[in-house]
Amino acid sequence: xxxxxxxEHGPADVLEYGDFPDPEIGPEEVLVEIEAGxxxxxxxxxxxxxxxxxxxxxxxxxxGAGVVSKVGERVTRFEAGxxxxxxxxxxxxxxxxxxxxxxxxxVDYKMIGEHVRGVHSEFAAVPEQNLLxxxxxxxxxxxxxxxxxxxxxxxxxxxxxxxxxxxxxxxLGASGGVGHACVQIAANEGCEVFATASSExxxxxxxxxxxxxxxxxxEEDFDEAIKDLTDGRGVDVVVDHVGEATWDNSLSAAANGGxxxxxxATSGVSPETNIPKVFxxxxxxxxxTMGTPGEMDDVMTKVFDGTFEPHIREVLPMSExxxxxxxxxxxxxxxSVVVVPDEKYDPDDYE
Numbered sequence: 001x002x003x004x005x006x007x008e009h010g011p012a013d014v015l016e017y018g019d020f021p022d023p024e025i026g027p028e029e030v031l032v033e034i035e036a037g038x039x040x041x042x043x044x045x046x047x048x049x050x051x052x053x054x055x056x057x058x059x060x061x062x063x064g065a066g067v068v069s070k071v072g073e074r075v076t077r078f079e080a081g082x083x084x085x086x087x088x089x090x091x092x093x094x095x096x097x098x099x100x101x102x103x104x105x106x107v108d109y110k111m112i113g114e115h116v117r118g119v120h121s122e123f124a125a126v127p128e129q130n131l132l133x134x135x136x137x138x139x140x141x142x143x144x145x146x147x148x149x150x151x152x153x154x155x156x157x158x159x160x161x162x163x164x165x166x167x168x169x170x171x172l173g174a175s176g177g178v179g180h181a182c183v184q185i186a187a188n189e190g191c192e193v194f195a196t197a198s199s200e201x202x203x204x205x206x207x208x209x210x211x212x213x214x215x216x217x218x219e220e221d222f223d224e225a226i227k228d229l230t231d232g233r234g235v236d237v238v239v240d241h242v243g244e245a246t247w248d249n250s251l252s253a254a255a256n257g258g259x260x261x262x263x264x265a266t267s268g269v270s271p272e273t274n275i276p277k278v279f280x281x282x283x284x285x286x287x288x289t290m291g292t293p294g295e296m297d298d299v300m301t302k303v304f305d306g307t308f309e310p311h312i313r314e315v316l317p318m319s320e321x322x323x324x325x326x327x328x329x330x331x332x333x334x335x336s337v338v339v340v341p342d343e344k345y346d347p348d349d350y351e
Contacts (some may be wrong), residue, residue, distance in 0.1 A: 005059050
């Protein structure tokens with residue numbers, strides 16, 4: 001088969017697209033013919049070696065959608081020809097957290113495409129428990145762009161913070177995958193939504209996703225803008241997946257008794273924390289990783305019925321994966337980047 005892979009960590013030019021051994025499936029696995037794969041910043045970090053995958057050469061890609069080609073002998077939910085989408089989280093099913101239904105807290109939690117080989121290839125072997133049925137009428141590119149960012153965003157806002165319509169929510173980096181998903185989820189709950197981005201075009205798209213207030217962080221400090229927009233009060237919830245570059249401003253932007261929820265740190269992982277801001281304002285600092293199978297089901301149902309719309313900035317053939325990674329690193333455009341196996345790629349399909 002043809003696959004995206006790399007044999008060492010480094011910049012985007014370590015990525016190759018070429019021949020790779022066909023995957024073999026176990027008794028509880030499904031062989032999926034991949035029609036489209038979604039990219040995330042996780043792919044960039046893993047390519048750079050943070051963390052290092054368990055096996056080299058490594059196939060990246062946590063998000064994918066396609067058609068079942070073959071099933072293992074113990075598989076009962078799927079058969080050849082079924083349309084499916086991949087849930088990237090791997091869990092043991094036996095630890096105390098899995099038994100409580102908190103699979104994303106599993107003591108042996110791993111990610112397809114991060115710790116083990118991913119799905120940016122013509123075929124992928126995927127555990128049966130990591131597949132959802134993809135309804136007819138949903139195109140593969142849309143399905144492939146949604147799982148990681150929407151389930152992450154859903155868990156952050158619906159489970160960890162448990163927002164309701166009385167809350168004001170600030171979403172940093174609203175032009176990215178997690179950002180635009182959070183804007184839609186918060187808006188759907190009736191929250192007052194504040195969004196930051198780095199250009200007028202990105203802010204216009206954030207407005208289309210449901211943002212009420214737009215802040216260009218290249219033009220002004222977002223915490224000062226929040227104070228102006230809220231008469232000095234601040235917001236109830238800050239979604240900060242940026243990290244080092246924004247952390248202190250996020251603490252400042254939160255209202256007394258507010259929450260900071262984070263799922264990542266794309267600008268750096270070790271910010272200084274002004275502890276008096278935390279205890280004086282009585283802030284809750286909440287971490288969140290991915291989601292449970294139930295949360296995945298809940299949010300993908302809303303993607304499938306059109307409540308939430310994954311935005312795709314560009315669809316590229318897998319042979320242009322270096323360009324795809326560079327788009328993510330440069331923060332070029334709004335929404336997700338999707339790659340398609342070369343023999344399936346027709347640019348007229350994505351105009």
